[in-house]
Amino acid sequence: MPRIAQRSIESLKHQVNLVDVVSTYVQLKRAGKSWKGLSPFTQEKTPSFYVHPDRGFYKCFSSGEGGDLFTFVMKQENLEFIEAVEFIAKKFNINLEYEEGGPSREEVSLRKQIYELHEIATTWFHQQFLESKEAAPVREYWQNQRGFGMDTAQEVKIGYAPAARNAFALYCREKKISPAAMHQSGLFFARDGEQNYDFFKSRFRGRLMIPIRDVQGRVVAFTARQLPQTPDDDPAKDAKYVNSPETPIFHKGRILFGMDHARTHIKDKDGFLLVEGQLDAIRCWSVGLHTAVAPQGTALTEDQVHLLRRYDPAYVECLLDGDSAGRKAAVKYIPLAFKAGLEFNFLLLPEKADPDDLLREHGADALTPLRENAKSGIELAIADSLPEDRAPNTRDKTTALRAVFELLQHVPSEVAREDYIQIASRKLNVDPIAALRDFNNAPKPTQYSPQSKAPHTASQAVKDPLLTQATWELLWLVSHHPEYGNKLSEIIDYEWINTKSAAGRLLDRILAELKEGLIDDATQTENLVESIEDRQLLAEINLKDLEIENPKAHIEACLQTLYKNYLTARKKDLEYRITNTEANSDSQYRLMKEVSQIRKTLAKPLQLEL
Numbered sequence: 001m002p003r004i005a006q007r008s009i010e011s012l013k014h015q016v017n018l019v020d021v022v023s024t025y026v027q028l029k030r031a032g033k034s035w036k037g038l039s040p041f042t043q044e045k046t047p048s049f050y051v052h053p054d055r056g057f058y059k060c061f062s063s064g065e066g067g068d069l070f071t072f073v074m075k076q077e078n079l080e081f082i083e084a085v086e087f088i089a090k091k092f093n094i095n096l097e098y099e100e101g102g103p104s105r106e107e108v109s110l111r112k113q114i115y116e117l118h119e120i121a122t123t124w125f126h127q128q129f130l131e132s133k134e135a136a137p138v139r140e141y142w143q144n145q146r147g148f149g150m151d152t153a154q155e156v157k158i159g160y161a162p163a164a165r166n167a168f169a170l171y172c173r174e175k176k177i178s179p180a181a182m183h184q185s186g187l188f189f190a191r192d193g194e195q196n197y198d199f200f201k202s203r204f205r206g207r208l209m210i211p212i213r214d215v216q217g218r219v220v221a222f223t224a225r226q227l228p229q230t231p232d233d234d235p236a237k238d239a240k241y242v243n244s245p246e247t248p249i250f251h252k253g254r255i256l257f258g259m260d261h262a263r264t265h266i267k268d269k270d271g272f273l274l275v276e277g278q279l280d281a282i283r284c285w286s287v288g289l290h291t292a293v294a295p296q297g298t299a300l301t302e303d304q305v306h307l308l309r310r311y312d313p314a315y316v317e318c319l320l321d322g323d324s325a326g327r328k329a330a331v332k333y334i335p336l337a338f339k340a341g342l343e344f345n346f347l348l349l350p351e352k353a354d355p356d357d358l359l360r361e362h363g364a365d366a367l368t369p370l371r372e373n374a375k376s377g378i379e380l381a382i383a384d385s386l387p388e389d390r391a392p393n394t395r396d397k398t399t400a401l402r403a404v405f406e407l408l409q410h411v412p413s414e415v416a417r418e419d420y421i422q423i424a425s426r427k428l429n430v431d432p433i434a435a436l437r438d439f440n441n442a443p444k445p446t447q448y449s450p451q452s453k454a455p456h457t458a459s460q461a462v463k464d465p466l467l468t469q470a471t472w473e474l475l476w477l478v479s480h481h482p483e484y485g486n487k488l489s490e491i492i493d494y495e496w497i498n499t500k501s502a503a504g505r506l507l508d509r510i511l512a513e514l515k516e517g518l519i520d521d522a523t524q525t526e527n528l529v530e531s532i533e534d535r536q537l538l539a540e541i542n543l544k545d546l547e548i549e550n551p552k553a554h555i556e557a558c559l560q561t562l563y564k565n566y567l568t569a570r571k572k573d574l575e576y577r578i579t580n581t582e583a584n585s586d587s588q589y590r591l592m593k594e595v596s597q598i599r600k601t602l603a604k605p606l607q608l609e610l
């Protein structure tokens with residue numbers, strides 16, 4: 001695939017103001033030359049997220065995240081680097097130039113082809129639903145049995161997958177969709193390496209098709225509802241709902257159905273309405289509850305809760321089925337909500353009640369009595385822990401408090417924990433001071449710490465300048481003083497650079513490109529730093545101000561450090577090999593001689609001239 005031209009990426013960075021990009025996601029206020037707001041990466045009450053438009057970088061001091069406009073979009077929209085560049089260019093109506101004349105259909109990224117295939121599939125399935133004779137009973141089912149209007153079907157792009165084994169595959173052949181994209185899309189069954197369209201079998205056959213969209217509104221997957229038309233030879237014939245499998249563009253644990261719709265309706269003091277299934281969410285929209293979203297047929301995940309929190313809702317209402325499964329699912333939501341700092345309110349339906357039926361019959365007003373009797377996470381946890389058939393005794397209350405204490409381990413704020421204990425104490429009619437004392441004395445869960453597994457790691461990182469200061473400072477120097485980059489790329493021995501660190505890998509890459517003449521100076525790094533980790537490192541380097549009076553002397557000092565650390569590491573490796581080599585052998589003698597030579601070299605400074 002042709003790369004986006006370096007000049008085009010640089011031009012994009014100059015034309016687009018980082019504040020304009022970030023403001024879409026974060027409410028910013030001016031702070032001197034910079035802008036600040038609440039972190040989009042973690043929950044906080046005091047702003048620690050700063051945007052520096054003059055330098056083109058942001059920094060979040062509460063989470064340590066940092067980067068440029070591409071990093072920000074990559075993280076917020078779950079995109080690869082090239083996709084982030086194209087996303088920003090499209091958003092601000094800026095044309096991009098590609099090397100070698102630009103991408104053709106065959107040359108575009110596989111991910112982009114898969115997105116295109118899903119758009120084609122959405123249009124084709126929807127057309128089948130609206131026009132085909134085979135789908136006539138499906139249209140009747142949609143309107144009469146499910147009680148939805150055709151206007152809703154048009155808005156959501158409800159579709160129908162024909163029962164024929166290869167009907168959609170043959171349509172893909174007409175549209176010149178590549179077999180590679182079809183293999184990776186999750187829409188077909190086919191043998192590995194299959195190129196013949198006739199042998200691609202549709203995954204979804206004889207089913208009602210519900211498109212699943214990401215936050216940008218792009219179709220990334222489908223949920224398929226069983227119908228009488230579902231053929232007997234369908235491998236998932238007995239499954240009421242079948243979802244797309246995980247693909248390069250669909251990770252079900254990271255996407256909430258309907259977020260592209262709901263996020264445009266969230267306003268100040270508004271909250272999301274979390275329901276169980278896709279059709280429940282569509283029902284909510286049809287009665288005016290436009291902030292409804294749903295998980296992808298699985299338990300709610302941390303990524304999905306983080307997605308909710310991104311839009312800073314005042315609360316999240318959970319409307320789940322009234323059966324025991326719905327209640328159990330609700331209880332599992334509580335620690336996720338606490339960890340994210342979100343306020344979940346649970347709207348409890350009567351036993352065997354169904355949200356879809358309730359809203360279909362009574363509209364949005366059906367939620368009014370449920371909201372009046374809604375329970376908070378703490379209240380639901382207590383209710384779930386207490387007996388239903390008698391008044392709770394002391395042991396019951398103690399058990400309920402223990403359940404609350406376990407949940408409070410997920411609450412980061414000490415003030416919030418004490419407030420929750422006060423609420424629990426009132427509900428259980430116990431002394432809040434005694435409850436707080438019990439909480440403080442309760443055993444805390446052990447948390448994984450990298451240091452507990454490898455206690456030497458932290459001290460090594462501090463003491464080893466090769467892994468930290470010298471490499472990092474060289475990166476800073478060639479970025480802020482690019483006039484020294486070309487000479488440095490010629491005199492440095494690339495074996496001196498420890499590429500096990502992020503700074504080492506980036507330095508090695510930049511200097512290698514300079515040496516080969518692929519870039520003019522070390523500021524032209526856009527096509528070299530495609531990972532978020534590299535971009536965060538680059539942001540840290542560009543936002544840091546070092547007081548260096550003589551950059552040339554400082555570069556030479558850093559090279560001395562890299563050189564000596566390389567030799568020291570080499571000497572240690574040889575000494576280890578000596579102890580594991582046969583005594584008085586020729587091999588041991590050669591190793592000892594090399595160690596002796598390294599010691600002599602270390603005693604002398606490196607002779608170089610930048």
